[in-house]
Amino acid sequence: MTRIFSGVKPTGHLTLGNYLGAVRQWAEVDQHRADALFCVVDLHALTVDHDPGRVRRLSQQASTLLLASGLDPELCTVFVQSHVDEHARLSYLLECVATDGEMRRMIQYKEKSVRERERGGSVRLSLLTYPVLMAADILAYGADEVPVGEDQTQHVELTRDLAVRFNHRYGHTFVVPRATPPAVAARVMDLQDPTSKMGKSHDNGAGIVYLLDEPDVARKKILRAVTDSGNDVEYDPEAKPGVSNLLEILAACEGGNPQALSGVYESYGALKKAAAEAVVELLKPLQKRHKELVGDSAYVEGVLRRGAERAREMAKPTVDTAYRAIGLLPPA
Numbered sequence: 001m002t003r004i005f006s007g008v009k010p011t012g013h014l015t016l017g018n019y020l021g022a023v024r025q026w027a028e029v030d031q032h033r034a035d036a037l038f039c040v041v042d043l044h045a046l047t048v049d050h051d052p053g054r055v056r057r058l059s060q061q062a063s064t065l066l067l068a069s070g071l072d073p074e075l076c077t078v079f080v081q082s083h084v085d086e087h088a089r090l091s092y093l094l095e096c097v098a099t100d101g102e103m104r105r106m107i108q109y110k111e112k113s114v115r116e117r118e119r120g121g122s123v124r125l126s127l128l129t130y131p132v133l134m135a136a137d138i139l140a141y142g143a144d145e146v147p148v149g150e151d152q153t154q155h156v157e158l159t160r161d162l163a164v165r166f167n168h169r170y171g172h173t174f175v176v177p178r179a180t181p182p183a184v185a186a187r188v189m190d191l192q193d194p195t196s197k198m199g200k201s202h203d204n205g206a207g208i209v210y211l212l213d214e215p216d217v218a219r220k221k222i223l224r225a226v227t228d229s230g231n232d233v234e235y236d237p238e239a240k241p242g243v244s245n246l247l248e249i250l251a252a253c254e255g256g257n258p259q260a261l262s263g264v265y266e267s268y269g270a271l272k273k274a275a276a277e278a279v280v281e282l283l284k285p286l287q288k289r290h291k292e293l294v295g296d297s298a299y300v301e302g303v304l305r306r307g308a309e310r311a312r313e314m315a316k317p318t319v320d321t322a323y324r325a326i327g328l329l330p331p332a
């Protein structure tokens with residue numbers, strides 16, 4: 001059976017980008033057709049300046065939101081990364097296979113390290129090695145597929161390179177995975193700056209729809225989205241990034257494709273209204289379920305406990321094999 005692994009990082013409240021680019025596909029498709037694991041990757045949240053209490057709260061919230069989005073613990077494994085030691089164990093071995101040059105070429109490292117320095121902060125070593133930990137997340141489970149948005153495909157490429165290199169040097173140990181981004185909305189853009197990604201840790205919340213935004217708040221953000229010059233409602237991400245982003249969001253909500261919506265709306269205003277209503281409707285059931293689950297934290301804790309147990313059982317044999325293959329003496 002196909003094995004799938006993916007994760008979400010608790011560095012901020014989850015966004016419409018996380019949902020359309022990843023989580024929805026996990027819930028609607030992936031968990032039904034494969035042996036799937038979905039993880040709140042909390043160790044990754046420590047790579048930038050963070051408040052410990054906030055990371056804990058966001059991890060709890062992200063776990064609850066994954067379940068509210070429809071992940072069913074009877075169908076898939078939902079867990080928190082730091083509850084399973086195998087991720088950190090394997091990450092070190094992969095650091096012994098990766099090179100610093102490879103790490104420095106990662107686009108997200110370049111962007112985030114510049115941002116950290118501009119803020120007057122220093123860059124944590126873990127920000128540089130982040131993609132190695134991500135590779136460990138994936139390779140520990142022998143995942144064939146990694147459903148992620150477009151911004152993560154470079155990291156999955158690196159994961160493939162590390163798997164191939166390790167297998168070549170030390171004998172076949174890892175499955176070589178591939179990224180499986182969604183056909184539509186693989187890169188949802190910021191509503192106020194449609195040339196940059198809608199990201200949860202962006203400074204300006206006006207361009208980001210959070211999954212827990214009240215309907216009125218989400219609606220307003222979309223109605224105030226920046227659009228482009230001209231009047232024609234056409235899908236052309238180069239020339240019309242704002243309008244194309246709204247078409248992409250609307251198409252994703254409706255399960256269609258954005259090109260087919262070119263010419264359907266007479267004005268930017270009509271498109272914004274349609275997109276706003278579609279998003280509000282999309283988020284309604286998720287928000288309702290989230291409210292119920294917040295009142296049942298024992299259920300969420302139980303899911304995470306069982307998920308971690310299952311994940312540990314799955315990861316340990318592969319990580320143990322890697323320890324032996326690379327030359328470490330087995331414990332007596």
Ligand code: TYM
Pocket residue numbers: 005006007008009010017018019020021022023041044133134135137138146147148149150151152155185186187188189197198199
């Ligand atoms: P993160 O937490 O930034 O995002 C979680 C998922 O949401 C997708 N995504 C988007 N998709 C479309 N448009 C957007 N604007 C948008 N923003 C986010 C991301 O592509 C991702 O699929 N490094 C990862 C977390 C991670 C991981 C892993 C993922 C750690 N280990 C192993 C897969 C497998 C990250 O920061 O995702």
